[in-house]
Amino acid sequence: MKKPFIFILLLSLSLVIVSVIGSLVFYGDSGTTTVKNKITKKITKDTTYEKVDEESPTINVYKVSENKIEKMDIEEYLYGVLSSEMPSTFDVEALKAQAISARTYVMYKMENNIRSGHKNATVCTNSAHCQAYTSYEGLKKVKGEGWTKSDYVKVKKAVDDTKGQIITYDNKAILPLYFSTSSGKTENSKDVFSTQYPYLVSVNSPYEEQSPKYSTTYSIKKSKFIKYIKNIYPHINISLDELDKQVSVVNRTEGGCVKTVEVGNVKISGTDMRKILNLNSANFTINYNNDEMNFTVKGYGHGVGMSQWGAEGMAKKGYKYYDILFHYFKGSDIKDMY
Template sequence: MKNPFFILLYIFFIIIILPVLLTIGIYKDNIFKEEVVQNKKIESLNIKVYNSKEDKVETMNLEEYLYNVVASEMPATFNEEALKAQAIAARSYVFYKMENGGDKIPQHKGAVVCTDHNHCQEYLTIDQLKKAHGQDWMEKLWPKIKKAVDDTRGKVLVYEGKTIQPLYHSTSGGKTENSEEVFSAKLPYLRSVDSPYEQGSPKLVSNVKISKNDFVNKFKSNDIVISDNIKKDIKILSRTEGGSVKEIKVGNKVIRGRDVRKILNLNSSDFEIKVSDNYVNIITKGYGHGVGMSQWGANGMANKGYKYDEILKHYFKGVKIEKKY
């Protein structure tokens, strides 16, 4: 006669243990399948882009969208490490918009971002890039742009677990600006830092020469009255940590340096005004708002041997690079 103990153990295994093991196996398999599906979705992440020139919303693969953005925003002749830094900044911009209601912005018409460079990132189509640079550029430098994006695939900048607002500009003039000096928000990762390697920038220093009459009339059209004694009526009162004009007395008013930049159409808010007999000379340093990453500074750092992560962590304080997919 068979041992009753083994019979009972066999029945217990069949009734209790085996169903549990099968359930666990199915559960794990479902999780694996779900993860595969999720990863598959992320690997082919598509975004909605509002084409402002054609007034329509288009669905684009994020990485393919970034090829055109990087090619439009930064010279393809730049060092590969600078292009990689630009690619991560551009990708971070998209994720920031995705996480902060970019599709709710009226100008986007339901899309996450738009192609208007005054509102979002610069985006030129393949045909526009060919027209701007020629077929030789497409053959030699377009692959370089694509490689910079591909080599950083899925990587974004985060601060305390959240994707940052990755502002960037052409040239800082030697030092970047704190965000609150230019925009309303004070952000901990957008702090003023030195940008010493911008010597190659064609707009590192610029000189605008305006006749005294034109100078006076430009301000007059903005309800600012300047007397004939321009030298006496212009006085810089304060500067930002980055060196830009913060406040300036112009005639009968005290205004911001960035207002003067707008009125006179200057390259930046970091300027000096010199008055001669018949003309007003305005010497500006840098090009753009000056907050975040200097593109020419990034290229200068890359040419000095810095890698893309070192460049990004220099211009964006306290950030980490996170791989989203």
């Protein structure tokens, strides 16, 4: 060979070009792409979890306001839940993720025979106890007939397109907790509810800045704060003049929420402080301004499981409903029940 150096150089360049082109072709169609803040998106073509086509079951729903139990097709029940639990303006992939979470909640109750407070019904319509629910007639009355002809169709389709699908872990329905807005990370279930579930662990949730509850401020007079605290802890030792030195955050959870706050001679959990002051979340910082205490609060809700505004943010970035669910419920799978 007359010019071995030139040949080797050209061969090396050819291999590099082939490698680059191969990478672009391969990762453009499948594989794993990592985006900012450690959310990983699996790009899978034609992924479908709709594998069974059977009749949906009927469940007993305790309507709290009417004090009666009504038999409903579970999918029709979910129309009223999804319309009440998530804004209909959200992306359809976020709505699908919410629909599956709501369906899973019902199945979790059924599998574990949890019926307390329901008068033997499967679920109730009290959002503080189960999930929010509004009937079709109620939605028409509250949101207007125009909404039922437009947005309700969108909500219904999100439920219909995921018919029978639930989230599982070890082939069992999970406890699919969800909430409005995180502060950039979700919480470990043990830090909020004292019980650790393997699929309810802290994960990044970066796409939530558009939420109206992403960051809020709560102000309270120092004297009123002392009154609230003493109503719960009558023997606490705090004073108006020294309050800024007597209140301090001791530690935080992995998700960023206050784990413990020291108030005088008493240690109070961040969750309890949130309840006492009716804060949007337990992720807060405290500043003082003359006779006021100012709480800067991040997020809205308990912070465990799927963030609804996080789901919306992921959907807007191109993630599918299964990407969203697998991100927020670690190690989970999707199973088509009917």
